[in-house]
Amino acid sequence: MTALEIGVYALAAAIYLGYLLGRSMSGGAVAERARAVGVAHAVLAAGVGLHLCDIGARCIHGVNPISSTPEAMSLVAFLIAAGYFLASLRYRLAAAGAFAVPAALATLVLARVVPAEADAPHMGSLGQVHILLAVIGVAVFALAAVLALLYLFEDRQLKRKQFERMMGRGTPLETLDRLALTCVSVGFPVFTVAIVTGAIWVARLGLLRHTAALRPEYIFALATWVAFGVLLIARVGAGWRGRRAAWLTLGGFGGAMLVLLTYFLRHAA
Amino acid sequence: MGGTAIDLIVLGVSHKTAPVGVRERLAVVPEAMESVLGELAALPSVREAALLSTCNRVEIYVATDRDGDRAAQALGETLARRAGVTSLELGAHLYERRDAEAVLHLFRVACSLDSLVLGEPQILGQTKQAHETALRHGSAGAILNACFQGAFRVARRVRRETAIARNPVSVSSVAIELVRQVFGGFDRRQVLVVGAGKMSELAARTLRTHGANLTVTNRTRARADEMAARFGAAVSDWSELPAALGVADIVIASTGAQRPVLTLEMLRQVQRARRGRPLFLLDIAVPRDVEPEAGSLDGIYLADIDDLQKVAAEHRDERKNEAADAEAIVAQELDRFLKAWRGRQLAPTVTALRAHVLGLAQAEAARTISAMPGLGERERRAIADLAESLAKKLLHAPQMALRNDDAADGVSLVVAVQRLFALEVAAAAPVEVADDRTDVPAAPAAGDVPDKKAAGR
Numbered sequence: 001m002t003a004l005e006i007g008v009y010a011l012a013a014a015i016y017l018g019y020l021l022g023r024s025m026s027g028g029a030v031a032e033r034a035r036a037v038g039v040a041h042a043v044l045a046a047g048v049g050l051h052l053c054d055i056g057a058r059c060i061h062g063v064n065p066i067s068s069t070p071e072a073m074s075l076v077a078f079l080i081a082a083g084y085f086l087a088s089l090r091y092r093l094a095a096a097g098a099f100a101v102p103a104a105l106a107t108l109v110l111a112r113v114v115p116a117e118a119d120a121p122h123m124g125s126l127g128q129v130h131i132l133l134a135v136i137g138v139a140v141f142a143l144a145a146v147l148a149l150l151y152l153f154e155d156r157q158l159k160r161k162q163f164e165r166m167m168g169r170g171t172p173l174e175t176l177d178r179l180a181l182t183c184v185s186v187g188f189p190v191f192t193v194a195i196v197t198g199a200i201w202v203a204r205l206g207l208l209r210h211t212a213a214l215r216p217e218y219i220f221a222l223a224t225w226v227a228f229g230v231l232l233i234a235r236v237g238a239g240w241r242g243r244r245a246a247w248l249t250l251g252g253f254g255g256a257m258l259v260l261l262t263y264f265l266r267h268a269a
Numbered sequence: 270m271g272g273t274a275i276d277l278i279v280l281g282v283s284h285k286t287a288p289v290g291v292r293e294r295l296a297v298v299p300e301a302m303e304s305v306l307g308e309l310a311a312l313p314s315v316r317e318a319a320l321l322s323t324c325n326r327v328e329i330y331v332a333t334d335r336d337g338d339r340a341a342q343a344l345g346e347t348l349a350r351r352a353g354v355t356s357l358e359l360g361a362h363l364y365e366r367r368d369a370e371a372v373l374h375l376f377r378v379a380c381s382l383d384s385l386v387l388g389e390p391q392i393l394g395q396t397k398q399a400h401e402t403a404l405r406h407g408s409a410g411a412i413l414n415a416c417f418q419g420a421f422r423v424a425r426r427v428r429r430e431t432a433i434a435r436n437p438v439s440v441s442s443v444a445i446e447l448v449r450q451v452f453g454g455f456d457r458r459q460v461l462v463v464g465a466g467k468m469s470e471l472a473a474r475t476l477r478t479h480g481a482n483l484t485v486t487n488r489t490r491a492r493a494d495e496m497a498a499r500f501g502a503a504v505s506d507w508s509e510l511p512a513a514l515g516v517a518d519i520v521i522a523s524t525g526a527q528r529p530v531l532t533l534e535m536l537r538q539v540q541r542a543r544r545g546r547p548l549f550l551l552d553i554a555v556p557r558d559v560e561p562e563a564g565s566l567d568g569i570y571l572a573d574i575d576d577l578q579k580v581a582a583e584h585r586d587e588r589k590n591e592a593a594d595a596e597a598i599v600a601q602e603l604d605r606f607l608k609a610w611r612g613r614q615l616a617p618t619v620t621a622l623r624a625h626v627l628g629l630a631q632a633e634a635a636r637t638i639s640a641m642p643g644l645g646e647r648e649r650r651a652i653a654d655l656a657e658s659l660a661k662k663l664l665h666a667p668q669m670a671l672r673n674d675d676a677a678d679g680v681s682l683v684v685a686v687q688r689l690f691a692l693e694v695a696a697a698a699p700v701e702v703a704d705d706r707t708d709v710p711a712a713p714a715a716g717d718v719p720d721k722k723a724a725g726r
Contacts, residue, residue, distance in 0.1 A: 154450070158450070158451070158570045159564065159565065159570070161564075161572070161576055163443075163447055163450075163572065163576065163580050164579075164580055164583050166447075166450050167436055167446060167450075167580070170450050172449060172450060172451060172452055172453035172454075173450070173451045173452075173547055174451065174452050174453055174547065175453050238544060239544045239546070240544050240545055241544060241545035241546050241547075241568075242544075242545030242546065242547060242567065242568045243545060243567050243568065244545055244567070245545060
């Protein structure tokens with residue numbers, strides 16, 4: 001099942017990338033391009049469906065989607081793909097698919113190549129809440145990062161006056177900016193609660209006392225939280241927008257990626 | 270193509286054949302449409318009429334009886350009279366297409382392949398309007414309906430399958446499309462028009478229709494007031510230009526100044542105050558109004574007249590490339606249309622031919638019998654049978670040939686037979702061309718019953 005959904009996501013990612021990077025709209029390619037978007041959305045929908053079935057099947061076999069880091073990563077991938085798919089039904093976001101679907105694909109592949117923790121601590125309900133909220137928070141930040149990436153991509157095209165390449169296929173910069181803000185506004189409180197519950201959980205487990213006082217992932221998680229906090233204050237409070245906001249979003253998401261990477265490196269070692 | 274008798278004639282002038290001086294004399298205003306259509310439909314040999322009158326063309330489409338020449342001549346004279354010139358003078362500008370070529374012309378016009386700006390979208394609406402007007406005034410019938418419906422179908426396909434009408438080709442529409450890439454639309458956007466010249470006015474007029482909020486600023490305040498009054502725009506004093514730039518989303522700069530009025534330094538200050546809120550500068554002035562380096566500032570996007578013209582030119586080239594694909598679609602659809610048309614004509618023609626020949630045989634047999642009064646019943650029957658049998662045998666081969674006719678060699682046997690035997694076949698009902706059908710003749714409609722009078726002639 002996993003190989004199948006990875007294949008389907010890969011196919012969708014390839015079509016979205018072709019859409020974004022393909023040459024201009026000449027040569028009778030309009031209908032083909034419109035069809036390509038339709039096909040990409042359909043393939044992605046199939047991938048999301050398969051992925052959901054996969055997660056469901058694992059649940060039936062007693063593998064909780066938040067029971068281990070790989071399972072949680074798979075859930076992040078699912079939320080990115082499903083979130084993007086739902087947003088693309090409402091907004092003209094075909095170009096963002098070229099970032100969102102590869103991101104979901106990479107996360108899923110990563111989730112499946114890393115073995116589950118052999119010594120996963122018993123989580124209890126607090127641990128489960130922490131992981132679930134962290135997963136949702138990271139997935140929403142990932143979507144914000146995708147929108148920020150597309151913003152920077154389109155901004156660069158406008159600055160370089162590559163107007164011809166943009167016509168008819170981009171998403172308006174303002175829409176991207178607004179959607180990214182929405183994502184951060186939703187993701188930040190969720191991530192905040194995840195950090196708090198995580199801190200309490202870790203304290204309860206006594207991990208802080210037994211091991212190094214502060215593991216790198218705690219610092220990265222805190223840095224992520226600070227980055228998005230600053231971004232939110234700057235955006236809502238000081239009206240920050242545009243390129244700087246996009247870079248800060250990417251920075252914050254980079255922190256979240258470092259947290260995950262640290263987990264992986266630890267479990268892979 | 271020439272072998273298909275759709276008795277359709279188009280007569281007209283367009284931007285390609287006549288200067289505006291001639292076109293404007295022939296143009297028909299909507300209020301006069303009814304009387305002109307009535308006049309055209311009453312001309313000899315004219316059965317149906319429709320009139321397409323736009324800035325770039327005035328065309329009359331008429332369905333005629335067999336005497337197309339008479340109809341064409343009458344139409345030419347009517348047009349010349351309307352234009353107040355002689356037929357000879359008008360003839361130099363007039364073009365005429367008949368039958369399948371007239372259908373092809375209509376298809377190309379509806380697809381905007383004959384337009385001044387290739388792919389422009391208005392012509393399809395104008396063609397639809399022409400058809401609706403003719404329908405409303407009762408001057409459009411089976412033939413015109415079939416041809417116009419066919420044209421709309423082709424135009425839809427061309428728009429769907431080619432990029433001929435996709436990308437904007439005028440500077441103003443390119444600018445609008447670019448602004449959409451940043452803001453999504455103009456609705457409630459603050460547009461600052463810098464300069465109150467002719468170009469600014471054109472831009473303001475376009476933007477107004479897109480729902481933008483306009484503010485005008487000009488070095489001479491009175492001209493800004495004047496322009497603002499015309500467009501219901503606000504006015505900002507020239508001295509407050511930086512403040513006005515601070516609240517604008519889009520700036521259209523078109524002053525006659527010799528040096529940039531929107532300097533890098535001014536825009537740098539404006540940009541700081543905007544905190545990344547995007548500002549789109551459209552500099553359509555020559556010499557330029559915006560210092561080019563301003564385009565590198567964060568959140569400020571700049572397009573000058575060359576940028577816009579470059580995109581427009583690329584789109585025009587693109588449309589030319591797309592035109593070849595569009596022409597291929599038109600040719601394909603015309604072929605399909607003509608085959609369907611022949612299919613509709615086949616059944617009534619065969620019926621009319623049979624009625625005509627069998628009627629002749631019966632008449633001749635009756636004449637022979639009446640000239641020989643001494644014949645008994647058996648002989649009389651033998652003569653009648655002989656005549657009928659001979660007629661049927663003679664009819665067999667032509668009937669088979671008609672049924673297998675695909676007019677591949679450019680000659681339609683259906684038409685040939687109609688003309689050879691002077692068969693009067695009722696006009697077919699609108700041709701329904703199914704997507705997957707290419708050569709299956711449609712079942713005859715109720716209106717296809719052969720004309721008994723003609724058959725017996």
